[in-house]
Structures are given as structure tokens and as C-alpha cells.
Amino acid sequence: MNKKVWTKPKLIVLFKGK
Amino acid sequence: MKAKINLDATYVQSEDLVSREIEGELIIVPLVAGMGDMEDELFTLNETGRAVWAKLDGKKSLKTVAKELSAEFEAPPGEIERDVTGLAEELLKRKMIVKASKK
Numbered sequence: 182m183n184k185k186v187w188t189k190p191k192l193i194v195l196f197k198g199k
Numbered sequence: 200m201k202a203k204i205n206l207d208a209t210y211v212q213s214e215d216l217v218s219r220e221i222e223g224e225l226i227i228v229p230l231v232a233g234m235g236d237m238e239d240e241l242f243t244l245n246e247t248g249r250a251v252w253a254k255l256d257g258k259k260s261l262k263t264v265a266k267e268l269s270a271e272f273e274a275p276p277g278e279i280e281r282d283v284t285g286l287a288e289e290l291l292k293r294k295m296i297v298k299a300s301k302k
Contacts, residue, residue, distance in 0.1 A: 187274035190248035190286040192293075195226065195241045 204261065204287045206280070209299040211257030216295060218252070225249050227295065242295075247272065251286055257299035261287055 212218065218227045227242040244252055250271070254264045265280040272279065290296040 184271060184273040185246075187268075187272035187279055187282070188245065188247050189282050190251050191245045192248060192286065192289055192295075193243045193245065195243045197240050 204284050204291060206262045206265075206284065207260050209257055209260050210255050210287060210291070210296040211299040212252070212255055213295050213297050225252065229295075247282070248286060251283055255287075255290075255296055 215231045216227055216229045218225055220226075225244055227244070229240070229242075247268075250268060251264060254267060259267070261283055262280070265283045268279050268283065274282075287296065291298075
């Protein structure tokens with residue numbers, strides 16, 4: 182099975198503000 | 200301040216948020232204030248973040264999660280475990296995951 186390349190997992194803020 | 204993460208502990212997605220896949224992107228919506236920095240925020244995760252998130256089911260330890268991901272992704276030894284710990288620290292700090300209670 183071909184493995185995918187690992188990249189650093191990131192939490193991304195998609196929308197900021199009330 | 201970093202949240203203290205235990206690799207042998209199991210963590211589960213908080214009940215104070217909902218996550219949905221919308222058009223191929225995971226959207227995480229907090230249901231309570233305080234998950235973001237000061238303001239209300241919506242979140243998403245990159246591909247590896249989603250892979251970690253999906254395995255935080257309250258049944259597997261973080262060590263097991265990292266081991267399973269090592270079978271799916273190519274990375275130098277120890278890197279996946281370190282990165283999983285780093286993401287879990289951030290998610291725990293924001294109360295987006297909680298330590299699963301022992302049954």
C-alpha cells in the first residue's frame with residue numbers, strides 16, 4: 182500500500198468574529 | 200501555557216462542538232464560548248489534522264492513534280507521535296477534546 186506523505190497537522194481558524 | 204497530554208490516555212471530541220464535512224472540508228463549530236481566543240471562531244483542520252481528529256473517539260490512546268497513522272502516512276520515526284501530541288495539546292487547551300472517562 183502506498184503511504185501518504187505526513188505533514189504537520191494544523192488547526193486552522195476559518196472564521197473569526199462574533 | 201501548554202495543556203498536559205498523556206500519550207497513554209484516551210481523548211474524545213468535546214460534546215460542546217459539532218463537526219461536519221461540508222464540500223470536502225471539515226468545519227468545527229463550537230457551541231459554547233471560550234474555545235477560541237477571546238472571540239467566537241470556526242475551525243477547520245488540514246488533511247493530517249482531520250486524520251487525527253477522526254481517530255479521537257475516546258477508545259484509543261494517543262499512542263495507538265499515532266501508531267495507526269504511522270501505517271497510513273510516511274514520516275521519520277517519532278515525528279507522527281510528536282505531531283499528534285502537539286495537535287492534541289492545542290485541542291485540549293481550547294477544550295475541543297476532553298480526556299475520556301474510564302468505563
